Amino acid sequence: MKLIEDQKLSRIAFDHGLTFLFEDGSEIRVEVGFRLNVADRSPRFIEIDQPSDYSVEVVECLFEPGSVSVVDGSTLVISLANSMTIEVYPDKQYEAWTFNREDGSLVVCKPGGEISSFGAVG
Numbered sequence: 691m692k693l694i695e696d697q698k699l700s701r702i703a704f705d706h707g708l709t710f711l712f713e714d715g716s717e718i719r720v721e722v723g724f725r726l727n728v729a730d731r732s733p734r735f736i737e738i739d740q741p742s743d744y745s746v747e748v749v750e751c752l753f754e755p756g757s758v759s760v761v762d763g764s765t766l767v768i769s770l771a772n773s774m775t776i777e778v779y780p781d782k783q784y785e786a787w788t789f790n791r792e793d794g795s796l797v798v799c800k801p802g803g804e805i806s807s808f809g810a811v812g
Contacts (some may be wrong), residue, residue, distance in 0.1 A: 691727060691759065691760045692757070692758075692759050693716070693718075693758040693759060693789050693797070694712055694714070694718075694756065694757055694758040695757050696754070696755045696756075696757060697712040697714050697716065697755060697756060697757075697771065698712065698713040698753055698754065698755055699711075699712055699713075699751055699752055699753065699754060699755075699756045699771075700712060700713045700752075700753065701752075702748055702749060703723030704741040704745055704754060706721075706738075706739070707719055707720055707721045707738060708724075708738060708748070708781065709739070709796060710756070712756065712769065714790065714791075715783040715791060716758075716790070716791050716792070717789070717790050717791075718758055718766070718768060718787065718788070718789050719788045719789075720738065720745070720766070720776070720778050720786070720787050721738065721781075721784055721785055721786060721787060721788075722738055722740050722779075722784055722786045722787075723735060723736055723737045723779035724736055724738070724776050724777060724779075724780045725775070725776070725777040725779070726744055726747070726774070726775075726776055727773075727774065727775045727776075728747055728766045728772070728773070728774050729772060729774070735793050747774065748770070748774075748776075750771070750772065750796045751770035751771040751772065751773050751774060754770065754771030754772075755771065756768060756771070757769045757771060758789070758809075760805070761764065762802070762807050763803065763805070764780045764782070764786075764799050764803040765777060765778065765779050766778040766786070766787045766799065778799075778801065780799055780801075780803030781801060782801060782802060783801055784786075784801055785798055785800055785801060786799040787799045787805075791809075791811065794809050795807070795808065795809030796808045796809060
């Protein structure tokens with residue numbers, strides 16, 4: 691399921707999670723650790739509470755186009771500039787990620803990987 695297609699990344703926030711805001715008003719919030727894939731580097735798993743391990747690479751994608759999809763049922767794939775991808779897998783205990791649009795529609799990856807949607811997402 692494609693959630694965002696070629697939208698510029700307009701804001702990134704680092705707190706107890708990682709939040710991406712795209713130019714169309716769509717927002718992705720990552721609440722768990724994720725796999726970071728950067729061209730010419732080995733993929734690595736990043737703990738969400740360690741922004742110093744990934745913030746510089748992610749910030750380099752600011753104002754560049756990005757796309758977001760859900761694959762394999764509930765894995766979120768954020769494709770950013772410079773062949774960077776962030777893969778967010780479901781978590782057994784926590785909501786792994788949320789996606790919302792400016793119109794209030796929402797998709798949530800609930801604990802265990804079940805996807806729930808509210809509003810007109812599609």
